[in-house]
Amino acid sequence: MNGFVFQAFVYLLAAVVSVLVAKRLGLGSVLGYLIAGVLIGPVLHLVGNETEDLQHFAEFGVVMMLFLVGLELQPRALWEMRAKLLGLGGLQIVATAALVMAISMMLGQAWSVSLTVGFIFSLSSTAIVLQTLGEKGLLKSDGGQSSFSVLLFQDIAVIPMLALIPLLALPELSHLLQSAPGTAGGHETARLLEGLPGWQITIITIAAVSFVVVAGHYLSRPIFRVIAASKLREIFTAAALLLVIAIALLMTLVGLSPALGTFLAGVVLANSEFRHELESDIEPFKGLLLGLFFITVGASINFALLWANLALVVALTLCLMAVKVAVLLVLAHLFRLRGSDKWLFALGLAQAGEFGFVLLSFTVQNAVLPQELAAILLLVVALSMMLTPALFIVLDKVIMPRFDRQQAEEADDIAEPAMVIIAGLGRFGQIINRVLLANGHKTIVLDYQADVVEGLRKFGVRSFFGDAGRPDLLHSAGLAEAKLLVVAIDDTDRSVEIVRHARRENPDLHIIARAFDRNHVYRLYQAGADDIVREVFDSSVRAAGYALTALGMHPYEVEKSKAVFVRQDRAGLRQLAPLWKEDVPVFNNAEYIAKAKEINDLLEAAMLGDRSALYDKTERGWTPPDVLAAEKG
Known part of the structure; x- marks a missing residue:
């Protein structure tokens, strides 16, 4: 059976089964997709033969991914990245291409062939790296942001590479120029601009980019408002897909990277009120197409050629990845990436990228590389991509534990401790720190993001680089004598460990902890936290208050109702915490369920029944003076 339905069944079944198994084994979805491709293809x-054509179609997943990444970036944030974008990205391309070119020439290749190979191998896999960083929640880290800057610059660099490669054609291969298959995947040289003078091509290119920016800012909003007014979800989804495809087509027509164009459009729309709707509509298509792309990479591996040249392919792959890691480590040192961010940056970008397939096809078409050499290099690109998930596993299981032991030497020295320690200076910790400082309290802030620490020091905030989960760093910050510890990090497991250690070392310490959900609350409670703040609880109560006001309740009654609800909810949590069991789901914990029902009944009775006595006992502070006088009179 070779019909469309059968092929769709094979690809989807392989994806579902392999990814579920890979995730269960802790290997990540990318490696699962690659293994699925190997199984349904070479094995x-x-x-x-449809795999190659399908791969070009699936590359559109990368275009959608960069559109979604752009939606997450404010234009100001992109401008702030300019140093890493140009510095890290530019130096990585130049240094990697130069080293690969030198090695290739030492192996006897012509300079033009060596330069072309350097271009191809200087690129990394946007699809694999961003997908993996997103899954691990590392995209916002220093290492993740640096990796993203390099990947974005690489996508930009594909444009001049496509323009330069035809100039490197070998005379002895020129007869292949007409017979080689055309380049697919949306990255071919624009036919509409052939024959035009260079200045006209430049003007058309600038005009196309300007149109994307202007149209995204001024035209997209009214168009999406009209579509949203129709209240047809499928039309909005179709419009979102149309937007991405139209921009990709425009960029292709003028010879630019469609991924770069859609990323730019995403940045322009980052401030749009339709941003989240666009994101939710595009995300499923992006995920499926990226998964399909990884499957086709695995399925397209020529194992016959691989076994015939196994030693050569493996040696070239390991040499390539070693060269890229060395270059990236040097750049990480120059740009002050420290600790885990340095290794995340170096190992994450060590592979060749999906644009390598496009450039290899383009070089054969333009008689720059011999077909035989291109086939070997294609295996190197594919193998390096397949090894990338393994590098992330090595990072998690081998390098990170060793780094944790060495981090004491890299962390900042804290010469003067303080009575208040704040672990984590993200959006949660910053507000707490500002309020405490404004009221005259001296604080010490610990955070593992070097750029945040250095930036806040410019504003006079006493912040220190280091992992607050390390006992020695907490003690140097004054844990033994501190009066207050605020755990504001968003890592649930690490926050519990910090609370547990702090309570053991300083029983009199008052601990305030940030919690993700109720389960996290119970864990923190058992670890010894005094005050536990759920991330969205207070804002949700405020929103409920607005809802009651909008429904006609008097603001005075709203405030009393909110206060009673908060007090009752906290009392309920304290009653439920001893019944919660970490290894038993709450839906299977009969004792917990029974108590929760009892608490809910009491809360409902308090909110809807005779509430005056409850208010008098608990919320006297909300009663206005004139009401108090009337009650006494």
Whole structure:
């Protein structure tokens, strides 16, 4: 059976089964997709020649991914990245291409071939790296942001590479120029601009980019308002897909990278009120297409050629990844990436990228590389991409534990401790720190993001680089004598460990902890936290107050109702905490469920029944003076 329905069944079944198994084993979805492709292609031969065409179609997942990444970036944030974008990205391309070119020439290749190979191998896999960083929640870290800057610059660099490669054609291969298959995937040289003078091409290119920016800012909003007014969800989804495809087509027509164009459009729309709707509509298509792309990479591996040249392919792959890691480590040192961010940056970008497939096809088409050499290099690109998830596993299981032991030497020295220690200076910790400082309290702030620490020091905030989960760093910050510890980090497991250690070392310490959900609350409670703040609880109560006011309740009654609800909810949490069991889901904990029902009944009775006595006992502070006088009179 070779019909469309059968092929769709094979690809989807392989994706679902392999990814679920890979995730269960802790290997990540990317490696699961790659393994699925190997199984249905070279191993079981369930798919055939359609894989290459399907791969070009699936590359559109990268375009959608960069559009979604752009939606997450404010234009100001992109401008702030300019140093890393140009510095890190530019130096990585130049240094990697130069080293690969030198090695290739030492192996006997012509300078033009060596330069082309350097271009191809200087690129990394946007799809794999961003997908993996997103899954691990590392995209916002220093290492993740640096990786993203390099990947974005690489996407920009593909444009001049496509323009320069035809100039490197070998005379002895020129007869292949007409017979080689065309480049697919949306990255071919624009036919509409052929024959035009350079200045006209430049003007058209600038005009296309300007149109994307202007149209995204001024035209997209009224268009989406009209579509949203129709209240047809499928039309809005179709419009979102149309937007991405139209921008990709425009960029292709003028010879630019469609991924770069959609990223730019995403940045322009980052401030739009339709941003989240666009994101939710595009995300499923992006995920499926990226998964399909990884499957086709695995399915397209020529194992016959690989076994015939196994030693050569493995040696070239390991040499390539070693060169890229060395270059990236040097750049990480120059740009002050420290600790885990340095290794995340170096190992995450060590592979060749999906644009390598496009450039290899383009070089053969333009008689720059021999077909035989291009086939070997394609195996190197594919193998390096397949090894990338393994590098992330090595990072998590081998390098990070060793780094944790060495971090004491890299952390900042804290010469003068304080009575208040704040662990984490993200959006949660910053507000707490500002309020405490404004009221004259001296604080010490610990955070593992070097750029945040250095930036806040410019504003006079006493912040220190280091992992607050390390006992020695907490003690140097004055844990033994401190009066207050605020755990504001968003890592649930690490926050519990910090609370547990702090309570053990300083029983009199008052601990305030940030909690993600109720389960996290119970864990922190058992670890010894005094005050636990759920991330969205207070804001949700405020929103409920607005809702009651909008429904006609008097603001005075709203405030009393909110106060009673908060007090009752906290009392309920304290009653439920001893019944919660970490290894038993709450839906299977009969004792917990029974108590929760009892608490809910009491809360409902308090909110809807005779509430005056409860208010008099608990919320006298909300009663206005004139009401108090009337009650006494």
